[in-house]
Amino acid sequence: MLEKKFSSLKFNKCLLLFLIFFTTSILSFTETVKANNKYNLTVELEEETIYLEDSVCLNATFHGAQNVPQPDFADTDGLRVKYIGPSTQVIMVNRQISQQITHSFLLIPNKAGTFEIGPFKVNYDGQLYTSPPVRLKVISSKTNRQVYYPQNTASSPSGLQQQTQNSSAIGPSALPITPYNPALGGISSNPLGQNRPTSVAVNEAYESNKIFLVLEPSKTEAYVNESFPIILTLYVKDTGLKDIEYPVMEQAGFSAGEWQEPMKRQTTRNGVSYNVLIFRKDVSAIKEGKYSLGPVKMGCKIVERVSQPSRRRPAFFRSSMFDDDDFFSSMFQRYEVYPIELRADKKEITVLPFPENGKPHDFDGALGDFKMKVQIDSKEIRVGDPVTVKIEITGTGNMDTITAPKINIGENFKTYDIQSTKEKTRKVFEQILVPKTKDIKNIPEISFSFFNPDTRKYITLKEPPIPIKIIDRPHEEKIVQVVSNQGINQLKVEAPETEEKFGQDIIHIKLDLPKNEKHITLYNNKLFWLTQLLPLIGFLLFYFLYSNSERVKKDKKYARGKKAFSKSKKGLKKAAQVLSKNEIPRFYDEIFNTIEEYLGNKFNLPAGVITMDILSSKLIEIDMNETLGEMIKEVLAMCDMARYAPSLVKKEEADDIFEKVKKIIEQLEKVKS
Numbered sequence: 001m002l003e004k005k006f007s008s009l010k011f012n013k014c015l016l017l018f019l020i021f022f023t024t025s026i027l028s029f030t031e032t033v034k035a036n037n038k039y040n041l042t043v044e045l046e047e048e049t050i051y052l053e054d055s056v057c058l059n060a061t062f063h064g065a066q067n068v069p070q071p072d073f074a075d076t077d078g079l080r081v082k083y084i085g086p087s088t089q090v091i092m093v094n095r096q097i098s099q100q101i102t103h104s105f106l107l108i109p110n111k112a113g114t115f116e117i118g119p120f121k122v123n124y125d126g127q128l129y130t131s132p133p134v135r136l137k138v139i140s141s142k143t144n145r146q147v148y149y150p151q152n153t154a155s156s157p158s159g160l161q162q163q164t165q166n167s168s169a170i171g172p173s174a175l176p177i178t179p180y181n182p183a184l185g186g187i188s189s190n191p192l193g194q195n196r197p198t199s200v201a202v203n204e205a206y207e208s209n210k211i212f213l214v215l216e217p218s219k220t221e222a223y224v225n226e227s228f229p230i231i232l233t234l235y236v237k238d239t240g241l242k243d244i245e246y247p248v249m250e251q252a253g254f255s256a257g258e259w260q261e262p263m264k265r266q267t268t269r270n271g272v273s274y275n276v277l278i279f280r281k282d283v284s285a286i287k288e289g290k291y292s293l294g295p296v297k298m299g300c301k302i303v304e305r306v307s308q309p310s311r312r313r314p315a316f317f318r319s320s321m322f323d324d325d326d327f328f329s330s331m332f333q334r335y336e337v338y339p340i341e342l343r344a345d346k347k348e349i350t351v352l353p354f355p356e357n358g359k360p361h362d363f364d365g366a367l368g369d370f371k372m373k374v375q376i377d378s379k380e381i382r383v384g385d386p387v388t389v390k391i392e393i394t395g396t397g398n399m400d401t402i403t404a405p406k407i408n409i410g411e412n413f414k415t416y417d418i419q420s421t422k423e424k425t426r427k428v429f430e431q432i433l434v435p436k437t438k439d440i441k442n443i444p445e446i447s448f449s450f451f452n453p454d455t456r457k458y459i460t461l462k463e464p465p466i467p468i469k470i471i472d473r474p475h476e477e478k479i480v481q482v483v484s485n486q487g488i489n490q491l492k493v494e495a496p497e498t499e500e501k502f503g504q505d506i507i508h509i510k511l512d513l514p515k516n517e518k519h520i521t522l523y524n525n526k527l528f529w530l531t532q533l534l535p536l537i538g539f540l541l542f543y544f545l546y547s548n549s550e551r552v553k554k555d556k557k558y559a560r561g562k563k564a565f566s567k568s569k570k571g572l573k574k575a576a577q578v579l580s581k582n583e584i585p586r587f588y589d590e591i592f593n594t595i596e597e598y599l600g601n602k603f604n605l606p607a608g609v610i611t612m613d614i615l616s617s618k619l620i621e622i623d624m625n626e627t628l629g630e631m632i633k634e635v636l637a638m639c640d641m642a643r644y645a646p647s648l649v650k651k652e653e654a655d656d657i658f659e660k661v662k663k664i665i666e667q668l669e670k671v672k673s
Contacts, residue, residue, distance in 0.1 A: 039064040041071065041131040043120050045107075049137045052112050056136065057084070058105045060120055062129070063098065070103040071122040071131070076115050079136075080108040112140035210239045213247075213344035215296050217283075221350045223453050225367050227284040227398040232259075232296055232344060234277040235269065240303030242337070247279055247298045247344075253291035253351070256283040284398055285351040294346030302338045354451055360460050362406045366450035368397010372405065374446055374463040382471045383438050391429040391446065391463075404429045405448035405461075412440050438470040557604040564601035568594055568665050572658075579654055587654055588642035595635055595661055602668055612636070622671045631660050 039062070046057045062068040066088045075081070084104040091098050107117070118133030217230045232247055246259050263278045283293065354365075373392040381387050391405050404418045414434040421428050433443065442465040449460040522528055552559040571594030579587045599610055603618045612633055619629050638657050642649045 039124065039127070039129060041120060041122055041129040043071075043118065043131045043134055045134050045136060048135065049139065050109070052109055052138055052140050055106055055108045058107055058117065058134070059102050060105070060122075060131070061100055061102045062122060062124070063100045065124060066099050066101045068101050068122060068124050071120040073118050073120045076117050078109060078111045078113060078138075079115055079117070080110060082106040082108070107136065109136075109138040112138045114138075210237045211235065211241070211302065211342065213296060213298060213342045215294055215344040215347055217293055217347050217349060220348065221352060222285050223352050223354060223367060223451065224286070224288055225284055225365055225398050225401045226453050227282050227367070229280055229282050230293060232279040232298075234279075234298065234342070235274045236276070237272065237274045240335075241300050242303060243299075243301045244277065245299040247296045249294055249296040250346070251283060251293060253287065253289065254283045254285055254293065254349075257281055285349065288351045288353040290348060290350050292346040292348055294344055296344040298342045298344075300340060300342065302340050304336050304338065355456070358458050360449040360458055362447055362460070363449040363451070363458060364401075364403045366397070366402045366448070367453060368395055368399075368401075368450060369452050369454065370395035370397065370402070370448070370450055370461070372446075372448050372461040372463065374466070376443065376466060376468070379467070380469045380471065381435065382473050383435055384473060386432045386434050387443075387468065389431045389433060389443060389446075391431070391448075393427045393429075393448065394425060396425060397450070399424070399427050402427050402450075404431070405446050407431065407446050408444045409433065410444070412436055435468075435470050438472045440468065440470050442467045560601040560604055564598050565665070565669055567601065568598040571597065572662060572665075575658065575661075579658060582651065584649055584651065584654055585642055585646045588639045588649070588657075591635070591657060591661055592639040592643075595632070595639075595664070598665060598668075599632075624667070624671065628664060628667055631664055635660055635664070 041060065041062050043058065043060045046059070050056050060071045062071075070083065070086070082105065084106055086101055086103050088101045089099065091100070109115075115136045115138065116133045117136060118131065120131040120133075122129050212235050214233045214235065215230065216233070217228065219226075219228045222228055232249075234244070249256075259279045259281045263280075265276045265278060267274055267276050285291065354363075370393050373394070375390045375392075377388045377390070389407070393402055393405075399422055404420065409415060412435065414436060416432045419430045445465050446463040447460055448462075449458060451458050552562060571590060575587055575590035575594060578590055596610055599605065599615065603615075605614065605618075612629075615632060616629055635657055638649065638653065
């Protein structure tokens with residue numbers, strides 16, 4: 001037994017000595033850190049000279065402490081600044097311990113020039129620490145493109161993935177990247193909720209042709225109504241894109257359809273391999289003159305990979321052995337998404353009129369290269385029977401400009417409206433002809449004229465007369481003409497000479513039935529329709545009650561607001577009873593409990609934390625006047641006075657307070673909580 005007590009005492013003594021030693025070490029460490037930490041702020045750029053399309057990291061290091069906020073410095077015109085984040089470090093050299101915190105910023109230039117950034121200021125422990133400005137030189141690039149940077153960014157490792165077939169190189173020059181304008185498209189100006197400082201657009205060169213648009217019309221000269229294709233190509237190299245929108249093109253003087261589904265390709269341009277997205281659509285000129293196709297605008301988001309500043313990496317990985325290692329460098333990289341708008345320059349198109357020389361008399365504006373085929377459904381018909389002439393026009397060109405070919409019918413045929421159907425390279429007309437006499441020998445010649453823009457010549461296609469045989473209708477046949485409500489004879493029925501006798505085998509149809517005055521239809525009964533509303537009313541009532549019950553269970557604020565008025569009525573009733581008994585101190589207790597509980601329920605405030613500062617902010621939120629706040633303040637003050645100096649309160653003042661509390665509750669009930 002004594003051995004156990006001795007062993008326990010020995011253990012406790014060892015534990016006490018360990019705690020004393022540990023505490024002493026901690027205090028010694030802290031004092032050593034404080035002794036070696038001289039507070040000062042230093043700022044440096046990782047590079048002092050960069051190109052326009054590059055970015056650079058600025059590091060602001062505060063020596064001597066770690067819980068220091070980021071320094072303040074003024075905005076610099078022509079630079080966008082993005083805060084990356086802090087990093088901390090504890091250094092021990094020859095048993096001397098120091099600590100520091102580094103705040104890193106990413107600087108992105110909008111224009112070339114020399115920029116002075118700073119001075120830098122930071123408040124710590126009641127003292128102001130400063131650092132002088134730093135200078136950054138931005139060198140412009142050598143190409144003739146414009147670059148503008150958007151106002152907002154976000155992080156997302158997304159890009160444009162294209163793996164398709166190869167195609168030939170495609171022409172004109174690269175187009176500028178312009179700043180995103182929310183009014184022109186549906187791209188969010190703040191994709192993932194991160195903000196960048198506002199940028200200023202400038203005309204500066206862009207070194208590489210990584211993203212650009214090329215607009216290529218197939219013709220620079222066209223005739224009125226001539227349909228020709230245009231191609232818009234998006235070139236992308238070593239850059240990710242996402243949320244690519246359909247192009248928007250200015251096309252005054254032209255009619256055009258919608259852009260076709262884009263095709264993905266890989267192509268080579270000027271010896272450089274690109275991923276391309278090809279948009280195509282057909283346009284046609286409306287009238288003669290000189291017009292422009294474009295400019296073309298396209299919204300999208302560009303995904304850039306941004307390396308984290310090297311200062312944030314541990315010193316072990318910043319050695320020369322690991323600086324160029326792809327694995328370790330990729331660990332400190334992130335992606336940023338910029339909304340941009342690409343632009344393709346306009347192209348001039350000359351729209352020519354149709355030449356007057358050699359224009360056929362039956363030319364109606366058909367434009368293209370066509371062939372004509374004519375068929376009839378029967379070559380032997382009776383007088384009065386219809387014959388259908390089918391005319392098929394096929395070829396390439398603007399099918400909307402094709403009108404029905406001309407048939408010199410004369411007075412020997414009765415005609416009806418021509419019916420037509422159109423496909424992409426085919427248009428079919430159907431003409432119904434009804435011969436009036438048996439003397440007709442053929443269907444007259446059919447001609448169709450069009451203008452070929454490739455050869456710049458008029459062409460007339462002719463179908464020679466088609467022989468037909470007309471058979472006279474037998475004399476005993478009688479033609480009964482049935483006329484439609486439009487007044488056009490569209491159907492002919494043969495009827496026999498003998499009249500049909502009715503009434504022997506078929507009962508005559510009765511047009512009128514005797515009316516039963518006593519019979520009242522159900523749908524004319526108003527009571528019937530009123531009873532149909534009862535289930536709907538019952539359902540709506542049930543739904544309202546159920547929804548209100550569920551909201552009371554789930555929404556604490558709503559539930560407290562619902563019961564605030566009813567509880568205040570009970571409290572006021574009880575206060576009135578106490579006041580009638582002239583129990584003034586107790587009356588003020590009831591009034592205080594009532595107003596405190598009501599305001600807590602009304603504004604969803606916990607009990608015991610209701611102060612005039614909190615109530616003032618709540619009253620401002622619901623746009624209540626200052627008079628109400630003064631009334632609440634007066635009521636609470638009188639309640640405090642009655643609690644601590646009951647001899648100073650009077651019966652008349654209690655009546656006035658009671659009325660003010662009622663008025664406060666009435667005014668607040670008019671506002672939705």
